[in-house]
Amino acid sequence: MTTLTIYADKAPQKPEKVLTRFEDIRDALGAIGVEFERWEASQPLTATAGQDEVIAAYRESIDRLNAKYGFQSIDVVSMHPEHPQREVARGKFLAEHTHADFEIRFFVDGEGMFYIHHGGKVYMTLCTKGDLINLPANVTHWFDMGPRPNFKAIRLFTTPDGWVGNFTGSDIADHFPRFEAAA
Ligand SMILES: [Fe+2]
Numbered sequence: 001m002t003t004l005t006i007y008a009d010k011a012p013q014k015p016e017k018v019l020t021r022f023e024d025i026r027d028a029l030g031a032i033g034v035e036f037e038r039w040e041a042s043q044p045l046t047a048t049a050g051q052d053e054v055i056a057a058y059r060e061s062i063d064r065l066n067a068k069y070g071f072q073s074i075d076v077v078s079m080h081p082e083h084p085q086r087e088v089a090r091g092k093f094l095a096e097h098t099h100a101d102f103e104i105r106f107f108v109d110g111e112g113m114f115y116i117h118h119g120g121k122v123y124m125t126l127c128t129k130g131d132l133i134n135l136p137a138n139v140t141h142w143f144d145m146g147p148r149p150n151f152k153a154i155r156l157f158t159t160p161d162g163w164v165g166n167f168t169g170s171d172i173a174d175h176f177p178r179f180e181a182a183a
Helices: 022-030 053-055 061-068 086-092
Strands: 005-007 018-019 036-038 073-079 103-118 123-126 132-133 141-144 149-155
Touching: 005 022, 018 022, 022 036, 022 053, 022 123, 053 061, 053 073, 053 149, 061 132, 061 149, 123 132
Parallel strands: none
Antiparallel strands: 005 018, 005 123, 036 132, 073 149, 103 123, 103 132, 103 141, 103 149
């Protein structure tokens, strides 16, 4: 279930708040400039649907975001629990960082955990199937796909090479619960 757990950034042992209602999550993230939406497919998708089919199923929602932000490119990425590069992929963005571009993920399937560090708090956001999360440029965050990653996600970019991690050097991520959900 999609869940937002809010911590004081100095108190990773004790959450201040746990939200599971969509409207509550949307509003709490919206208050710190992070968009959160639920998208529905215009047609049923199978687990093996390819990139074009996936994008076509969410075309209306994608076009709406595109009209707002003018994205230049779009792709679909997926990870599965037995992927040979899963540890490398997981390790890539496990430390706190920012990007010069938006980080947008729409979860077509599966799940992943975003941790947003803002205003003395950490917003630990479990995204699941049907969730769209939009982190604007320079939002401080990290991402954990878990030890047995399982997701298929649409990504949107304003620049093809804008999605490089600028690491803050902070070890804050090490103090918060990792995403350990079994696929
Ligand atoms: Fe990131």
